[in-house]
Amino acid sequence: MQTTDDQELEVWIDQGLCTGDGICAQYAPEVFELDVDGLAYVKDEDDELVQEPGAAVRVPLTILRDVVDSAQECPGDCIHVRRASDTVEIYGPDAESA
């Protein structure tokens, strides 16, 4: 996985497509959590849910593989992992190559 400091990644969820199955929260509970509305949200570095539509949080490199696996397994195809510097999607339904 080629990530360097200037290729910091961030992740966001399109709640409009989330099925609420909770797979992401099982794979990477550090950044994903289901809220009382039954949908998954990302969490910031203070462990707070971020609920603004399209809001993204940084992906710690230590759990990058778990986050990528979540995006690939997500039944709603609604987990987007993108490069922070230019917001190009690296993993997820809008990535150019899987």
Ligand code: SF4
């Ligand atoms: S894996 Fe995808 S569909 Fe399932 S709860 Fe997480 S974001 Fe929603």
